[in-house]
Amino acid sequence: MKRLDQSILTNTIRIRPDDSYKGTYGRVTLVGGNQNFGGAIIMASEATVYSGAGLVTTLTHPDNSAALHARLPEAMFADVFMESTPFDSLIQSADVVVIGPGLGEGPESVNLLRNVFHLITPDQTVVIDGSAITILATHSVALPDARLIFTPHQMEWQRLSGIKITDQTEAANQAVRDQLNATVVLKSHRTEIYTANGIYQNPLGTPAQATGGMGDTLAGMIGGFTAQFANTDNAVMAAVYAHSAIAELLAQNQYVVLPTQIIRQLPQFMHQHQAN
């Protein structure tokens, strides 16, 4: 297993060309947030916008619309229960779809996941987090043919892979990754990233990060980074590294680091670590 280091940031985060516009930096559609977990999809959406994605749309339960607009006017909102035509185009026009933060596991959420996967095409990237992983572990839902990135915590990975947390060894995890043909970000206090080309460990992270919404925020960052930066595996690794690096900086003076505090630091942190 290779250890990530700071070079993943400058190898990934590009100085923006002068002659660019919002379309240069990718369209991301996020799907999630039921009536109880609106905060999860709002944090994920904020992380995507603050990572620099060009155009962000959040498909969520209508109860979350006012809060999303108030916190994040940069994002567009769409009702997950909308008619199929605009729904289909919001999924199909996205470069990256992030699905799962706060999605919930009820029948409506299962249907939604199925509908979204059905619309995905091979040139798209799909970040599969939270409830979406649990649904896949418990229901028969066909995975789309696309670039797939799973972001489970250890229990979600146990549910999806069948590997008990105590048995989640490098070899066992990589074997399931191979079957899924996906990138797997196995989150823990030392997150591991399983790719087609190798296994990487994030050396950073702090227990100050152990608070709800921290993974939702990472999923949104991965959406923002993969929408902008050409090499998908590097974009995933840079997002994981940046998420923990910012948390460590804040934890020098804080007992707990809130997900939204990491989000607010992203533009400045990325500015400091950009390169040609």
Ligand SMILES: NC(=O)C1=CN([C@@H]2O[C@H](COP(=O)(O)OP(=O)(O)OC[C@H]3O[C@@H](n4cnc5c(N)ncnc54)[C@H](OP(=O)(O)O)[C@@H]3O)[C@@H](O)[C@H]2O)[C@@H](O)CC1
């Ligand atoms: N503000 C919001 O809207 C928020 C909404 N959220 C949304 O909620 C949805 C459900 O996600 P979830 O992660 O909260 O619940 P679930 O999938 O049941 O996993 C918990 C179970 O796994 C176990 N466990 C073992 N190891 C573990 C580990 N390393 N990390 C974590 N858990 C571990 C753990 O063990 P225990 O704590 O009981 O010891 C427990 O039995 C999802 O859509 C998410 O996006 C949250 O993000 C919070 C903020």
Ligand SMILES: Nc1ncnc2c1ncn2[C@@H]1O[C@H](COP(=O)(O)OP(=O)(O)O)[C@@H](O)[C@H]1O
């Ligand atoms: N003790 C810890 N040390 C380092 N990172 C941690 C620690 N506890 C949690 N994290 C990080 O916080 C995030 C938790 O993700 P997750 O469990 O999906 O949270 P949520 O679903 O509440 O958003 C992961 O990125 C994980 O690596």
Ligand SMILES: [Mg+2]
């Ligand atoms: Mg989570």
